[in-house]
Amino acid sequence: MYFSESIYEHGLTNMDIRNVVIMGSGCAGHTAALYTARANLKPLVIEGHEPGGQLSLTTLVENFPGFPEGIQGPELVENMRKQAERFGADYRMGHVAKADLSKRPFELSFGKEIIQTRTLIIASGASARWLGLRNEQALIGHGVSSCATCDGFFFSGKEIAVIGGGDSAMEEATFLTRFASKVTLIHRREQFRASKIMLDRTRANPKIVFLTDTVVEDVLDVGKKEVTALRLRNLKSGESWDFPASAMFLGIGHIPNAKIFEGQLETDADGYLVTQKNVFTRVPGVFACGDVQDRRYRQAITAAGSGCMAALEVEKFLEDQGH
């Protein structure tokens, strides 16, 4: 329908234009890939910075319907990918560095390539939030981590701190008791955001101790290139002290991966993409699904559901455009 001059600028032909590109390979991206592949749209999935998304960093998933005994997160997400590939979804490693949604077809910078696509599904998810402490970044990989399943193993027999009061923190703390001699869960409030079942399970674990109304002011010791202690402050008493620990695992939520759309798509105050009717952005032909646009539910199953919706809307959009 509406091809811009840019196709000719890049020496591309009609054949090179994708029907749909999916950014992200978590639950939302894989589901969108499965549906668009089965609709014969030959989707291209750009895997993104964290292939497999958050599920690939988790352990047992007990609340994805269809698995009465639960399923390991990495296995679930790998199965989704295989299913999409079976119907012809094309996966490429890497990430989209820039997107120009003002052109038709849309243009995506991918390495040295420009990928052109008639529709775009943004399923780029959300990445771990950090505390922003002075020494935090310098100690990542040396005792500071946001991924218990990746790094827990290195702290066998050690005392570990987990920060946060939501389900992620509970899950991390429980998982880390496989390795650690003791896990201290540090939370800034007395109330927990975590679901009752996960909170109860964590409380019942004899290796886990709770420290509430407490914030981390810094992590030590950059000089030794390892975590030796956390500088803590109790918000009620104002007391500060150095709390010995060999690692600090963060479970304090996530930040949506939507930065490259700044100024092109609407975001809320926390950077989540704003969508109407579940998956529509303000640019026709651009849809968003999963955690990049969902600050409310943020579940594997809801991400998969919205990936399906985005795929069905892509089909409809292309059909309406005569493709």
Ligand code: NAP
């Ligand atoms: P979350 O529910 O947003 O909880 C984040 C926690 O981190 C909150 O307790 C928050 O404290 C704390 N926090 C945030 N910023 C902080 C800061 N700067 N300093 C100190 N503490 C800070 O995030 P989540 O735990 O990652 O969970 C996200 C979603 O995924 C939820 O819907 C959850 O149910 C789901 N999830 C499910 C499972 C499962 O079912 N297996 C596992 C993990 C996650 P405040 O409470 O004071 O704000």
